[in-house]
Amino acid sequence: MRDPALDAVMEALKTVNDPELHRDLVSLGMIERAEVSGGVAAVKVNLTTPACPLKGKIEGDVREAVMAVPGITDVVVTFGAMVRAPSQPALPGVKHVLLVGSGKGGVGKSSVAVNIAAALARDGAKVGLLDADVYGPSVAHMMGQGAAKVTANAERKMQPIEAHGVRFISMANLSPAGQALVWRGPMLHSAVQQFLKDAAWGDLDYLIVDLPPGTGDVQLSLTQTVQVTGAVIVTTPQDVALIDAARAIDMFRKASVPVLGIVENMSYFVAPDTGLTYDLFGRGGSRKLGAEHLLLGEVPIDMEVRKDSDAGVPAVLAHPDSVASAALTQIARNLAGQVSVRSMAQSLQQSLADLPDQLTVV
Numbered sequence: 001m002r003d004p005a006l007d008a009v010m011e012a013l014k015t016v017n018d019p020e021l022h023r024d025l026v027s028l029g030m031i032e033r034a035e036v037s038g039g040v041a042a043v044k045v046n047l048t049t050p051a052c053p054l055k056g057k058i059e060g061d062v063r064e065a066v067m068a069v070p071g072i073t074d075v076v077v078t079f080g081a082m083v084r085a086p087s088q089p090a091l092p093g094v095k096h097v098l099l100v101g102s103g104k105g106g107v108g109k110s111s112v113a114v115n116i117a118a119a120l121a122r123d124g125a126k127v128g129l130l131d132a133d134v135y136g137p138s139v140a141h142m143m144g145q146g147a148a149k150v151t152a153n154a155e156r157k158m159q160p161i162e163a164h165g166v167r168f169i170s171m172a173n174l175s176p177a178g179q180a181l182v183w184r185g186p187m188l189h190s191a192v193q194q195f196l197k198d199a200a201w202g203d204l205d206y207l208i209v210d211l212p213p214g215t216g217d218v219q220l221s222l223t224q225t226v227q228v229t230g231a232v233i234v235t236t237p238q239d240v241a242l243i244d245a246a247r248a249i250d251m252f253r254k255a256s257v258p259v260l261g262i263v264e265n266m267s268y269f270v271a272p273d274t275g276l277t278y279d280l281f282g283r284g285g286s287r288k289l290g291a292e293h294l295l296l297g298e299v300p301i302d303m304e305v306r307k308d309s310d311a312g313v314p315a316v317l318a319h320p321d322s323v324a325s326a327a328l329t330q331i332a333r334n335l336a337g338q339v340s341v342r343s344m345a346q347s348l349q350q351s352l353a354d355l356p357d358q359l360t361v362v
């Protein structure tokens, strides 16, 4: 028997749009459960990522729409999440490979990659982190696992190390500490292949890859080895960094890797004693990279970010309430949001392509 109160709640939910996907929650299949009992509605929304940047807005919109239904006196909104895999998942079990690159060194690419990974994992996503910065691997140290060694499992696959809720592999955990790696292109190609394909990553929503700075062999090798969902470019706002960042963007464009957004690191500095803000490198400079590139966020220079890195705990976990950590957390969520939008657009395109020819809109 149909429940008219439940029907009315479902009708109300059809008026609530996902703010990023611009379609209603019902037709997107995001309402996992809706019940009405004694005037109280219980609605479970299945998000496209646990790191949804607009969870609060969706909750507010659902509440408002359902409370407007006559007879409803309260509404309880709960959330679940399932990251959608693209039609061609990157690797078996790995839904999305996301590259973190930069035009030049020292702009904070590894710090951003580590904090994005930790923030997504804290939000409930299954996250891996591959340190492909084979010349200057710093991820192991930043994760507090500089001395750990990668072992082989029963299937003779590399077993990623786990820390802060993230599975990761870094060259630093394979080579004796302090030894420089003198590798040439083909060796690098096979090392990156092995890290990706011969590691027991297990099921992952996101595999974050910390690339070496610049536009070289490793970057190309990666884009040729797996289906990459997209790349993030980390830059400081100063002109010399932006020129190199533009080069990195161009490289990804040529390799057909979508650039999902820009992270402006070391954007500004707030003096802890006076509270005054200094735009040391010219805050907002990354907008010069062009309006078509989404700015995922601006991270201030914060001594805690550096200290936490050195102490082996990502800042988003060690000091979650600092301005820099809040920015990094929001960047991770904005990135997850971009991945959802891309996946949705891809699956819509796919369903259009699957339509019989006579139905295709011309």
Ligand SMILES: Nc1ncnc2c1ncn2[C@@H]1O[C@H](COP(=O)(O)OP(=O)(O)OP(=O)(O)O)[C@@H](O)[C@H]1O
Pocket: 102, 104, 105, 106, 107, 108, 109, 110, 111, 112, 133, 136, 138, 212, 213, 265, 266, 299, 300, 301, 302, 303, 305, 306, 307, 309, 310, 324
């Ligand atoms: N927002 C920030 N505030 C303060 N220190 C930062 C910030 N971002 C990064 N750092 C520090 O700057 C240094 C360089 O950062 P990181 O190693 O992440 O850069 P990178 O671009 O990956 O460098 P490389 O190209 O050499 O691998 C580190 O000491 C790091 O702790």
